[in-house]
Amino acid sequence: GLTQLTDVTELYECGQQPQVAPVTVTLPFSSRQQAEAHEGMLVTVNGQKPLTISGHYPLARYGYFDVSSGRLFTPTQVALPGSEAAAGAEANELNRLQIDDNSQLEPKSLPHQQLFHGPQQSLRSGATVKPLSGILSQFGDDYRLQPTKPPQLAQRSRITPILPKRKNEVRVASFNVLNYFNGDGVGGGFPTERGARSPQQLQRQQAKIVAAIDALDADIVGLMEVENDGFEQHSAIRQLTDAVNAVSDINYAIAQPHSARVGTDQISVGILYNAERFKTSTHALTLTQGPFRRGSRVPLAQVFTDKITEQTFTTVVNHFKSKGSCPDDGVNANQHDGQACWNALRVESAATLLDWIEQQQMPQPILLGDFNAYFYEDPMRYFTDNDYENVSEADDYSYVYDSQAGALDHILIHQDLASMLTRVQHLNFNADEPISYDYRDDQYYQPGPYRASDHDPLLVDLVFASSD
Structure with missing residues (x-):
């Protein structure tokens, strides 16, 4: 702590002294x-x-x-x-x-x-x-x-420009939207469990998220932290999709599983896709076993066919267990190796996810989402040791915690897709901005994509070869 003088018994007047030099x-x-x-x-x-x-x-x-x-x-x-x-x-x-x-x-x-x-x-x-x-x-x-x-x-801090898509490129984005909850969908149900505390806050939050998604110009958007209340008219993901479609040049559809919800957690992942560019032959798939039964959020996978090239690929959206709420002991306690707690569960999640993808014979997988693991942590190295390429580098980041930058959000492509990757963009909309500028602060809130979340979006562009 700060060095201090205590129990001072006498003070002496030293007269005028020369100015102190730093x-x-x-x-x-x-x-x-x-x-x-x-x-x-x-x-x-x-x-x-x-x-x-x-x-x-x-x-x-x-x-x-x-x-x-x-x-x-x-x-x-x-x-x-x-x-x-x-x-x-x-x-x-x-x-x-x-x-x-x-x-x-x-x-x-x-x-x-x-x-x-x-x-x-x-x-x-x-x-x-x-x-x-x-x-x-x-x-x-x-x-x-x-x-x-x-x-x-x-x-000044550099703002990452969003480079436009080039001809025939497919753009895939990952975006954690920080607890987008819409109450009951008709103006009531506030405060929500994790997100907006009033209709006014929801309006501000939605405006920022919509501006960010529109700016991405992505053909497929994987979302994390959307309220898990289904897909009907008044659901959160339906309201967000309608709001994006009202301003976007892209007409987005929602990838839906057979189940009414994606798992049982309060929040879930989601997929929006360009309905004019891609077709689907079946519903989206979910994995609810093992570490996804309780721990990591249920992943959502959708197989797409590109209408231009007839190439088929799979987008798998993930949100692994966070580093918080640590157990006191066991393999998931903090091992003090820099990975915080629940690391073993995140590694198990990575292994279970890849086994599922192989069992389901998902073509040309693209894994994306908030993996709650930094670049060199065990879960990310498990993926790269098993035929997946992390499109990012160690000095990329999507999140700032305790004044330290790092990437919790990743896109990993199967090695079969590596030659088709044309561009990677980390967009520092959010992590570098003060929290006072998000939707919850009346004084400093501004419309636009900045501080739409606490995580930055990440995107990749790919060019699929024609199947002819």
């Missing part, structure tokens, strides 16, 4: 002892790499954000679980500094507005700042800078 400190700290040695001092903070805004979750309540030398990544996004991830976590802890607003009060409006930029005029992660000046202090175990000069923006 000491230069460079992130990352070499050790906690180095940071401790500068506590209470006037410092100028630089970075070995550009000082980067790595996170801002506490901004609205506590008025601070995190900076680091370069971007921070979740350890298992860029390193193997175990000792490598532990070394990464230790390095991250030495490479972060909280930048405060010099106040102990909850802000009435968002501070640091001189750093705001981008389509929502917000404090986006990924932007860089100029060297910082202030007093180095400590709050709990974290080091914090009390600025003596307002922080200044050096470079």
Whole structure:
């Protein structure tokens, strides 16, 4: 904690002293002892790499954000679980500094507005700042800078442009829409179990999600975290699809299984597809056995035939068990290897999923969704060890947690499709934006696709060869 003087018995007047010159400190700290040695001092903070805004979750309540030398990544996004991830976590802890607003009060409006930029005029992660000046202090175990000069923006956070589809390309997207619940579908049923708490919030949430889906221009959209209330007129997925179709150039249909719902959880996955481009010969398939009986959400698979090329392929949408609500012991407890809890269940989910795909003889599978596993974690490596290619790289991300970027959302294509892949796009609509800009905040909400969710969408373009 912060070093303090206690039981002071005497004070001495030292007279006028020369102005204190700041000491230069460079992130990352070499050790906690180095940071401790500068506590209470006037410092100028630089970075070995550009000082980067790595996170801002506490901004609205506590008025601070995190900076680091370069971007921070979740350890298992860029390193193997175990000792490598532990070394990464230790390095991250030495490479972060909280930048405060010099106040102990909850802000009435968002501070640091001189750093705001981008389509929502917000404090986006990924932007860089100029060297910082202030007093180095400590709050709990974290080091914090009390600025003596307002922080200044050096470079804006880059907004990923959505590249247009080219002739004959098929675009497939994955998008976790953060608990889209529509009440009873006719204006009542609020607050919902997990999503909007009023019809007004639903209207704002829907507007953002619709804007995002429309911008993707995808032929197939795999959705996660849609209310699991069936497919009838007033269901959530039906209302969302109708809203998208009202503005989109694509006429979307819903892939439906025989069952009335997709599993029994409050939320489910879903598939929207371009009904003019693709045909289906059977209903969508679900897997409700093993880890999908209780744990991971029930996956949804639909076999499509491309009307242009007559090529047949399968889209499988997934939402694996999250890292929260940890058991105290057993194989699914936190093994402290960087993968958090329920890792064994997620690996079992991956194995069971691939067995099912093989048993059902699904042609040319494309797996997508929120796998709740980072790039180098066991479930993702299980897929890549078994004939699937992760289209992303280790430095791609879809989510920011604890000021660390990483990809929980993935698209994996069977090796038979690898030659048909033409483009991969990670679209940083959401993860870099402050939470204050989502549909739940009256003050900062803005229409448009940004902060439509806490996960970024991901898409791939493929070109299928003609079957002639």
